Amino acid sequence: MARIAVCLVLAIGLAAGILFAIDPGLDIYISKLVFFRGEQAISGIGAAALSAVREFHIKVFAAIIAICAGALFLRMIFPKMPMLVPARAAWLILLTFLIGPGLIANAVFKENWARPRPAHVTEFGGTQAFKPWWDPSGTCPKNCSFISGEASAGFAVLAIAVLAPVAWRLPAIAFALGFGMFVGALRIAAGAHFTSDVVFAGVLTALVVWLLHGLIYRWSATRLSEGQAEQRIDTFAKWLRGWIVDPAGRLLSGLRRQRVKVQQFDGQPNS
DSSP states (O other): OHHHHHHHHHHHHHHHHHHHHHOTHHHHHHHHHHOOOGGGSOOTHHHHHHHHHHHHHHHHHHHHHHHHHHHHHHHHHOTTSOOSSOHHHHHHHHHHHIIIIIIIIIIIITTTOOOOOGGGBGGGTOSBOOOOTTOOOOSOOSSOSSSOHHHHHHHTTHHHHTTSOHHHHHHHHHHHHHHHHHHHHHHHHTTSOOHHHHHHHHHHHHHHHHHHHIIIIIOTTTOOOHHHHHHHHHHHHHHHIIIIIHHHHHHHHHHHHHHHHHHHHHHSOOO
């Protein structure tokens, strides 16, 4: 099933790349259907609704990350405490958000691929020239259009879906894909991204999930049992204490001793 999934993802990426390269205007056409400026701009209740939904899904992303990170953090502090989230699941979900939306989308592409956002191109009343997805030579200085960071975070929910019981896995994956597309559609409607930005965000994030799931769960050379994953957390915690916590404790202890000596010296009578 994993091989079929990655083949489908690659096929979608290849088809989308060819389609939007042959007809770059397709991005403009789709955006015109859902994003309007001037007299037709979204306003009032519609704008408030878009903003509220965006804030909600951002809080969902933050909650997912906080729960998984909190589970790992508590394990490092209290090694005998049972994991609130299974160790392998916590690693998979956190690494997906870190590598997908964090590294690939925001750090690599959005800061280096100078494609202007729809709201900034001349076709929608902006001042910058439209660029197809494959052309990084735009005039956007930073935090640019390609690829969509929020859509990537939406598709990162796939990391949770692939951990669902077998009977529920396909529905869970379908829901995660729908959620990612919904988040991406909101960004297109807001004039923040083109359709190709969202499609490639989904393709790249899905590939990250496939790779990390293989490394942690499927491939015999790298996969971990739950006990091994917990042991890795404990080993990392010991390393952290040895290199950071213990030296810091010794430093503070030395400073306290030095302070006591100074106070004792100041309290001695002058001869």
